[in-house]
Amino acid sequence: MSINKKLDPRVKRTHQLLREALIALMCEKGYDAITVQDIAQRATLNRATFYLHFRDKEDLLQQTIDDILNDLSSGMTSVAIAEKEDEPHPDLIYIFEHVSRNSDFYKVMLGKNGLPGFMFRLSDMISRRLHEKIAARQPDENQLKVAKDIFTSYVTWAYLGVIVWWLENDMPYTPKYMATQLTLLRIQHRRLLFGEHKEQMP
Missing domain, CATH: 1.10.10.60 (Homeodomain-like)
Structure with missing residues (x-):
């Protein structure tokens, strides 16, 4: 149950x-x-x-894994949200707050005593969310400057790498600060993917 x-x-x-x-x-x-x-x-x-x-x-x-990942998934938006340069993306704030609340679990599961399958399950969840957001923003994959599969894989594992680093270093920055930093990187990634210039950003 x-x-x-x-x-x-x-x-x-x-x-x-x-x-x-x-x-x-x-x-x-x-x-x-x-x-x-x-x-x-x-x-x-x-x-x-x-x-x-x-x-x-x-x-x-x-059941512990299911409950924690369901909590993570339910708190993430399912539509693309336009980021402002000075505001962290809501999804990223939620991800880091969620990891912080469950830090003991994530430290174990993403550490040397964790289960390898968990990392791939988590990456699959993040990747699927990214696919949804890209499709909502640009349904025609031929218009993308980088293949969607390559882009989502790159961003997903970049996120996970940062999360692991944050946990291994006892979360030296707040969830909001981490979300802000990744939002800045995310905006640069989005410009690359959609071929945008700064003046075209919302």
């Missing part, structure tokens, strides 16, 4: 304790070395309580 707002507060609390225990243990010794007993003990619960909510540790991990 997914961790959502409809759950009883006591159930939500139990799920949160188990999630936090899993993330802490992954940071300490990696996912493969963790047992259900480890998770229950760290969460100060018993194994029977764990199995009332999840089938196994894989079920807990996958």
